Amino acid sequence: MQLYPAVDPIPLPAPIWLFKLLHIVTQALHFVAVEMLLGGLLLAVLLSLFRGSSLSHVTARAMARRLTVVMTYVINLGVPPLLFSQVLYGRALYTSSVLIGIYWISIIAILTLTYWLLYQFTGRLEAGKSAWWVGLSAWLLAGFIARLLSTNMTLMLRPEDWQKMYSASAMGAYLPTGDPTLTPRWLLMLAGGLFFGGLWMVYLAGRSTFTAEEKHFIGGLGGKIAVGFGLVYLAAGLWANSVQPDAVKEGLAGNGTYAFYKYFGLAGYGWLALVAVAVLLAAVAGFGKIAANWLSWIVVLVAVLTEVMFTVYRDGVRDVTLLSKGYDVWDRVVVTNWSVVGIFLVLFVAGLGVIGWLVSVMARATKVMEGAA
Numbered sequence: 001m002q003l004y005p006a007v008d009p010i011p012l013p014a015p016i017w018l019f020k021l022l023h024i025v026t027q028a029l030h031f032v033a034v035e036m037l038l039g040g041l042l043l044a045v046l047l048s049l050f051r052g053s054s055l056s057h058v059t060a061r062a063m064a065r066r067l068t069v070v071m072t073y074v075i076n077l078g079v080p081p082l083l084f085s086q087v088l089y090g091r092a093l094y095t096s097s098v099l100i101g102i103y104w105i106s107i108i109a110i111l112t113l114t115y116w117l118l119y120q121f122t123g124r125l126e127a128g129k130s131a132w133w134v135g136l137s138a139w140l141l142a143g144f145i146a147r148l149l150s151t152n153m154t155l156m157l158r159p160e161d162w163q164k165m166y167s168a169s170a171m172g173a174y175l176p177t178g179d180p181t182l183t184p185r186w187l188l189m190l191a192g193g194l195f196f197g198g199l200w201m202v203y204l205a206g207r208s209t210f211t212a213e214e215k216h217f218i219g220g221l222g223g224k225i226a227v228g229f230g231l232v233y234l235a236a237g238l239w240a241n242s243v244q245p246d247a248v249k250e251g252l253a254g255n256g257t258y259a260f261y262k263y264f265g266l267a268g269y270g271w272l273a274l275v276a277v278a279v280l281l282a283a284v285a286g287f288g289k290i291a292a293n294w295l296s297w298i299v300v301l302v303a304v305l306t307e308v309m310f311t312v313y314r315d316g317v318r319d320v321t322l323l324s325k326g327y328d329v330w331d332r333v334v335v336t337n338w339s340v341v342g343i344f345l346v347l348f349v350a351g352l353g354v355i356g357w358l359v360s361v362m363a364r365a366t367k368v369m370e371g372a373a
């Protein structure tokens with residue numbers, strides 16, 4: 001039986017490796033922003049409960065102020081990987097998106113509400129009002145969006161179920177829960193959120209807009225949180241890996257159709273090593289009580305590399321799973337349109353240059369101390 005819809009007769013306009021490279025880079029950056037949102041928001045909510053402590057209040061408000069900006073990155077860095085994955089995996093991803101269509105399209109409304117609640121959360125903190133219930137509502141909605149994304153990313157890997165589901169109902173009202181990889185995968189992202197949230201606090205502790213007392217509070221607390229949830233994140237990663245089918249583990253060891261997937265598998269070890277390094281750095285901040293600019297930037301570098309490794313491994317899991325069910329992402333007709341590829345790359349680099357310039361303007365702007373009212 002034909003499991004997948006027919007392939008689009010229009011050839012791909014660029015090499016598959018280029019699509020995959022751009023997909024992995026933009027996806028990893030989306031994940032950095034997602035983890036900051038999922039973890040940073042929950043930590044800011046918890047800190048906002050201690051309204052009597054000025055250190056907690058300043059930290060919660062500093063994180064909340066940045067979260068509205070983080071959300072723009074979540075969205076804008078989510079669009080490119082969505083486009084690249086539709087190009088590479090459209091026959092699988094469109095099908096699963098149709099099956100959960102009502103929930104899938106509802107992400108736009110839920111996201112808008114989450115964004116509005118984030119602004120309300122920040123506004124209430126600025127005004128010194130109780131804000132935890134607003135922030136918690138935003139976090140629950142963001143966690144639900146994450147659940148919907150995990151649902152779709154796992155359903156797209158189960159072509160054997162689509163026909164049966166669609167024949168039973170074409171309403172698009174499914175919200176499947178039966179896949180054994182779904183919940184570990186979702187919880188891995190949530191645990192990662194608190195780990196990255198702690199690392200984000202270690203980064204903030206190196207900023208000059210905080211007083212020495214605030215730096216020690218933020219770095220010390222963030223470091224301890226990152227140590228604790230770094231270990232939870234490691235355990236969740238091992239769990240999410242252990243529930244993968246044997247065919248996937250074999251493929252990632254290089255014993256499948258394509259031996260080069262062993263490098264995707266090796267990225268899993270890279271992820272383990274980088275999380276361990278990040279936990280050590282967090283321990284330096286948390287227990288060694290060191291809040292410094294150099295530590296901030298090393299933590300940023302290690303955090304971004306951790307997400308890159310995670311994304312490569314996750315990409316390998318998807319490719320090998322689909323391969324075991326007859327979907328070969330490398331098997332497509334490619335007619336490269338080099339002039340378009342060239343224009344794209346020039347604009348891509350120019351875009352990075354503009355972002356760099358924006359960051360430099362921000363860095364040169366007059367600093368206002370975070371504790372100021």
Ligand code: HEM
Nearest residue numbers: 034074075078079081082085142145146149150153185189
């Ligand atoms: C609060 C907002 C959001 C949260 C919490 C969130 C969270 C997540 C999570 C947890 C995953 C991984 C799912 C898994 O593999 O198990 C994911 C993947 C993804 N997200 Fe987001 N996301 C958000 C918004 C967006 C938006 C607005 C877009 C696009 C416009 C987007 C695009 C994507 C794409 C394309 C993937 C995976 C694609 C692939 O694997 O090829 N996300 N997101």
